[in-house]
Amino acid sequence: xxxxxVRRFAVGxxxxxxxxxxxxxxxxxxxxxxxxxxxxxVTLNPATGLDxxxxxxTTSAGCPDTSDAYNMYVFGSGAWSGGFIVTTTTSxxxxxxxxxxxAMGLSMKDIAIDHATTITPGRYDLVAQCVDSFTLDVKGTxxxxxxxxxxxxxxxxxxxxxxxxxxxxxxxxxxxxxxxxPVTLTATVTPASAGGTxxxxxxxxxxxNPVAVNNGTAALTTSALTAGSHSLTAVFTGGSPNVSGxxxxxxxxxxxAPVATPxxxxxxxTPSGTATQYTSVTLNASVxxxxxxxxxxxxxxxxxxxNPVALAGGTASFTSATLSVGAHTFTAKFVPVNSAAYLAxxxxxxxxxxxxxxxxxxxxxxxxxxxxGELLISVANSNVTLPSPVMLPDASMLQTAGNLNxxxxxxxxxxxxxxxVSGQATDFGDGASHAINAGNLGWTPSIVDKLAAQxxxxxxxxxxxxxxxxxxxxxxxxxLAGSRTLATAAANGGNGTAHLTAxxxxxxxxxxxxxxxxxxxxxxxx
Numbered sequence: 273x274x275x276x277x278v279r280r281f282a283v284g285x286x287x288x289x290x291x292x293x294x295x296x297x298x299x300x301x302x303x304x305x306x307x308x309x310x311x312x313x314v315t316l317n318p319a320t321g322l323d324x325x326x327x328x329x330t331t332s333a334g335c336p337d338t339s340d341a342y343n344m345y346v347f348g349s350g351a352w353s354g355g356f357i358v359t360t361t362t363s364x365x366x367x368x369x370x371x372x373x374x375a376m377g378l379s380m381k382d383i384a385i386d387h388a389t390t391i392t393p394g395r396y397d398l399v400a401q402c403v404d405s406f407t408l409d410v411k412g413t414x415x416x417x418x419x420x421x422x423x424x425x426x427x428x429x430x431x432x433x434x435x436x437x438x439x440x441x442x443x444x445x446x447x448x449x450x451x452x453x454p455v456t457l458t459a460t461v462t463p464a465s466a467g468g469t470x471x472x473x474x475x476x477x478x479x480x481n482p483v484a485v486n487n488g489t490a491a492l493t494t495s496a497l498t499a500g501s502h503s504l505t506a507v508f509t510g511g512s513p514n515v516s517g518x519x520x521x522x523x524x525x526x527x528x529a530p531v532a533t534p535x536x537x538x539x540x541x542t543p544s545g546t547a548t549q550y551t552s553v554t555l556n557a558s559v560x561x562x563x564x565x566x567x568x569x570x571x572x573x574x575x576x577x578x579n580p581v582a583l584a585g586g587t588a589s590f591t592s593a594t595l596s597v598g599a600h601t602f603t604a605k606f607v608p609v610n611s612a613a614y615l616a617x618x619x620x621x622x623x624x625x626x627x628x629x630x631x632x633x634x635x636x637x638x639x640x641x642x643x644x645g646e647l648l649i650s651v652a653n654s655n656v657t658l659p660s661p662v663m664l665p666d667a668s669m670l671q672t673a674g675n676l677n678x679x680x681x682x683x684x685x686x687x688x689x690x691x692x693v694s695g696q697a698t699d700f701g702d703g704a705s706h707a708i709n710a711g712n713l714g715w716t717p718s719i720v721d722k723l724a725a726q727x728x729x730x731x732x733x734x735x736x737x738x739x740x741x742x743x744x745x746x747x748x749x750x751x752l753a754g755s756r757t758l759a760t761a762a763a764n765g766g767n768g769t770a771h772l773t774a775x776x777x778x779x780x781x782x783x784x785x786x787x788x789x790x791x792x793x794x795x796x797x798x
Contacts, residue, residue, distance in 0.1 A: 273644050306347050306397040309415035312337070314344075314374065314400050319428040323381040323420070330416045334368045337755055339411040341390070341657030342366060343403060344374055348396040351389040358398065360381065361405060374400055379430055380426070393420050395430070420467050429465075433512050438462045439470070441457035441506040441520035448526040449497075455527075456493045459520060460505035464488025469513035472504050489670045499529040532608075532615045535564050539604040539619035549629040549798075550689035557604035557619065562586030566608040569697035572600050578656040580607060594763045629798055638713075638777065639790040640700070660778040679758065679772040681797055690766040693797050694731075695774075696753040698743060699771060700789035708789050710753040711737040711746025712779040717758045720771035727765025729756030730772075739779040744762045758795065 312332035318599030321327060335342060344359040355432040360375040364374060374419055384391050400414040420426045440460045449455060457479070469482035470490040474497065483490040485508070499798040500549065506520040514527050542554045555577075557568045567580035568588040572595075588604075601621040608614040640658045656677055661670030695715075700708035734756045737746040746753055759772045 283427050285379045286719075307401065307493065309399070309413040311412040312414050313403065314398055314414045314416040315420060316398065321385070321426055323426070324379050324425045325426075326376040326379040326382075328413050329374045329376065329398055329416060331371045331374065331400060333414075334370050334372065335366065336411045337368045339364065339368070339402035339404055341403050342374060342378070342400055343404035344400045346380070346383065346396055346398055349394055349639055350392065351387065351551065352396065355399070356383045356387055359559055359588035360399075361403060361408065364621060369789045375755045380420075383458065383523070389424050391420055393422055395419050396426075403697060421594065432514055434516065435461070435463065435466050435510070436516050437466050437493060437508055437510065437518045439506050439508040439518040439520040441523050443504055443523050443525055447524075448528045450530050451497065451499045451527050452495055452530060454493050454495045455497055455525070456491060457504060458489060458491045459483075459485075459508065461485050461488050461490070461508050461518070463491065464662060466508075466515050467729075468509050468515055468517075469511070471509070473507060479504075485511075489701070497525070497527045499527050500513065501526055530612050532612055533561065533564070534615050535608070535617040536560050536604055537617045537619045539602060539622050541602055541622045541624050544622075544624070545615050546625045546627060547595070548627050549595070549597050550593055550685070551626075552591055552689075553595055553624065553626075553688050554589055554591045554604055555604065555622075556587065556589045557606075558587045559583060559617070560586065564606070564608060564614045565610070566606055566614065569607055571603045577602075592763070593687050595624075595626045598626045599645050618680065630789040633795075634679075634795050636793055637790055637796070638697070638700075638776070638793055639788055640672060658776060661778065664781065667782065669782060670784070671778070672780070673775065673777045676715065676774040676776055676793075679795060681759075681761075681772060682769045683761065683766045685767070688764045688767045690727075690761045691761040691797055692757060692761075693725045693755050693772060693795060694755045695793050695795045696750060696755040697791045697793045699753075700791040702785075702787035702789050704787070706786055706787060706789075707729045707777075708791075709740050709742050709744060709751075709782055710745070710791055711740055711751030712781075713752045713791065714750070715752065715756070715758075716776045716777075717772065717774045719759060720772035720773050723764070724770040726768050726770055727762040728770055729760050729762070731759055736777050739781040739784070741781060752793065753794075 314329035343361040345355040472479040570577040658674040661672040
């Protein structure tokens with residue numbers, strides 16, 4: 273029996289070669305010359321694999337009852353054009369009534385090695401033949417094309433075949449959403465194997481850059497959709513010329529404007545109730561919810577206190593040591609960064625009464641001697657002596673001038689609240705019944721010296737009255753009969769020692785009788 277089989281196989285092999293030549297002729301390229309199977313197709317499993325894979329090809333139907341066995345060949349271009357045996361003639365799993373599996377006896381790599389050739393990218397055709405096992409006459413064929421995309425990888429679909437695609441778009445979460453919320457657009461491309469990119473669109477405008485398709489899907493998340501109705505689409509562009517593009521149906525998506533969150537603002541003042549002038553007073557504001565971003569504008573009786581203070585952790589504070597004497601009512605106004613996200617709010621008013629600081633005072637005596645026909649001023653010790661007044665050419669008045677002895681101001685108080693030095697003069701008197709109105713005395717304040725850290729400003733110049741008579745009120749802002757500012761130190765700029773002075777000028781009526789006149793200039797620092 274064994275002898276008989278070997279003999280039949282040897283004869284069969286010669287017949288197969290003849291039959292294939294008669295069936296296919298001279299095969300130049302598998303993709304052009306191998307005809308479809310006369311009986312149907314074979315389906316290779318796995319559909320994709322490596323050159324080392326020896327898969328199973330299943331026929332689409334049974335063989336004719338005139339056959340009792342099968343074999344399988346592979347054809348391709350070049351050295352493969354004449355066909356190489358894949359599975360030798362056998363009747364294992366053979367059927368004439370239904371589809372049956374054919375195991376590949378050799379892998380493509382094995383076949384290439386056995387025939388001293390190589391695998392090149394392109395099409396290869398598997399041909400399963402139903403044969404008479406004795407004569408090896410071919411009674412019908414099943415065929416299947418496979419495609420090597422490189423020397424080692426194959427697939428059962430033609431990579432160059434036209435691919436028609438469809439694209440569907442889904443958007444989550446479902447609309448409506450609030451502007452600023454993240455929205456995810458997901459495109460599903462069919463078939464999933466189609467490579468390319470998806471450009472998401474809002475109407476005609478692009479949303480971001482094209483997104484690569486991975487396993488049939490591409491997604492984009494955006495928070496940039498504005499309030500209103502949007503028409504969203506996904507436009508697929510194939511990654512190769514044979515892959516057609518497609519556009520999804522439009523998805524109507526509603527985005528609502530955000531509703532601003534109400535806020536509340538609370539204010540506390542330390543110390544509370546009352547405070548002495550120059551005491552540091554701190555205003556503390558808190559805003560809820562704590563996540564509200566913005567700033568606090570502190571006010572005193574409706575007037576702003578400084579610039580807005582940015583919130584940090586929902587709180588902001590302001591400190592001042594220069595509040596004026598009297599009643600104050602403070603508020604804190606919350607100003608949101610984004611008024612569409614948070615509403616503004618204002619605290620209730622918090623009262624505080626600032627009481628006066630007593631301060632300190634000193635004085636200098638200023639004298640002058642009026643002689644017959646001219647005005648004289650003398651000076652002795654710590655007194656300021658002005659030269660005798662001299663009559664003007666138009667004989668309208670007498671005039672004299674000099675300098676105030678330097679005034680020393682030293683401030684060592686905690687809190688560095690600043691200070692103010694003012695001066696007010698009494699009428700000049702000769703000890704009898706004669707006087708020179710203090711409104712006729714003026715000055716021009718100046719700073720002799722100060723520390724670099726001090727912030728001191730000299731007071732404005734005060735003009736003398738035009739030799740007004742005793743008892744006459746000087747015009748507003750004229751003369752030293754009223755309190756006038758010599759110099760002012762700003763808050764945080766007064767600590768240390770500074771020296772002040774002023775140029776003095778005195779107008780004397782021509783009616784003044786001869787004599788020595790003295791005025792007391794009282795200087796007060798607070």
